[in-house]
Amino acid sequence: MIRHWKRHVMPIIETVRPRRIMEIGADWGWTTREALAWCRSNDARMDVVDPSPRPELHEELAKFDKSLYRYHALKSLQAIPQLLTPDVALIDGDHNWFTVYNELRLLESQARSMNRPAPVFVLHDVGWPYGRRDGYYAPKQIPRRYRRPNAQLGLERGNAGLLTEGGANRNIWNAKLEGGKRPPFFAGFRELTKDTRRLLSVCIERSISRVLPDGSSASTITCATMHSKLTRAPASSGTSCCEGTGIPS
Numbered sequence: 001m002i003r004h005w006k007r008h009v010m011p012i013i014e015t016v017r018p019r020r021i022m023e024i025g026a027d028w029g030w031t032t033r034e035a036l037a038w039c040r041s042n043d044a045r046m047d048v049v050d051p052s053p054r055p056e057l058h059e060e061l062a063k064f065d066k067s068l069y070r071y072h073a074l075k076s077l078q079a080i081p082q083l084l085t086p087d088v089a090l091i092d093g094d095h096n097w098f099t100v101y102n103e104l105r106l107l108e109s110q111a112r113s114m115n116r117p118a119p120v121f122v123l124h125d126v127g128w129p130y131g132r133r134d135g136y137y138a139p140k141q142i143p144r145r146y147r148r149p150n151a152q153l154g155l156e157r158g159n160a161g162l163l164t165e166g167g168a169n170r171n172i173w174n175a176k177l178e179g180g181k182r183p184p185f186f187a188g189f190r191e192l193t194k195d196t197r198r199l200l201s202v203c204i205e206r207s208i209s210r211v212l213p214d215g216s217s218a219s220t221i222t223c224a225t226m227h228s229k230l231t232r233a234p235a236s237s238g239t240s241c242c243e244g245t246g247i248p249s
């Protein structure tokens with residue numbers, strides 16, 4: 001997500017002006033560092049959720065006053081019910097349908113139960129490689145019926161299978177095949193919009209399209225337009241922004 005900080009994530013945060021941010025999946029802490037700097041300048045607070053980040057995350061956290069954040073060494077689905085509903089959720093953790101769908105669902109229903117607007121969701125890796133393929137950090141912890149056949153092998157753009165040598169993200173158990181009944185992210189959005197009948201906005205790397213409550217998508221709009229839509233969105237709307245190139249539009 002860090003490479004989208006300046007162009008997409010920070011402008012959204014500037015627009016929404018959250019009091020509370022939740023980051024799911026921090027890893028080295030690069031996005032954490034930027035988000036915490038924003039919180040420091042804008043009197044906001046942050047929950048950082050990652051069960052197994054790199055040790056460098058703690059070096060980044062140590063640069064900030066502890067009153068600004070809480071770090072939770074938990075998986076997202078354990079952490080969310082224990083935490084305050086954020087105004088913005090940065091979602092970049094376990095990239096599979098079961099986890100992401102339930103992250104969105106839990107955050108949305110938690111907000112609804114508190115009579116608050118759903119968070120603005122900012123999702124990373126919704127294009128290649130995980131827009132149409134599950135990846136698992138810990139496959140055995142995903143219920144069997146939601147787990148696809150997978151292997152700890154690398155990925156190559158344009159190749160629906162896995163590479164036996166080389167390739168990207170070899171540290172993750174990747175689904176052996178792209179596609180299927182429930183490609184992780186986009187299917188999650190569709191189901192969520194169907195469930196909640198709320199407007200979701202999807203921002204992709206080069207273009208931004210609006211996904212309507214019935215799951216169809218509208219024309220490409222500019223980033224600036226999306227930001228103004230965010231500011232004008234009715235209080236009960238959930239809005240998401242995600243990067244990538246693989247989303248059907």
Ligand SMILES: C[S@@+](CC[C@H](N)C(=O)[O-])C[C@H]1O[C@@H](n2cnc3c(N)ncnc32)[C@H](O)[C@@H]1O
Nearest residue numbers: 001002025027031050052075076092093094137
């Ligand atoms: C792609 S990295 C995050 C990169 C980071 N957002 C950035 O911008 O630099 C994914 C991280 O998600 C964490 N992770 C895996 N499963 C998770 C889960 N269920 N909940 C939260 N974090 C998870 C991993 O430990 C890993 O550090």
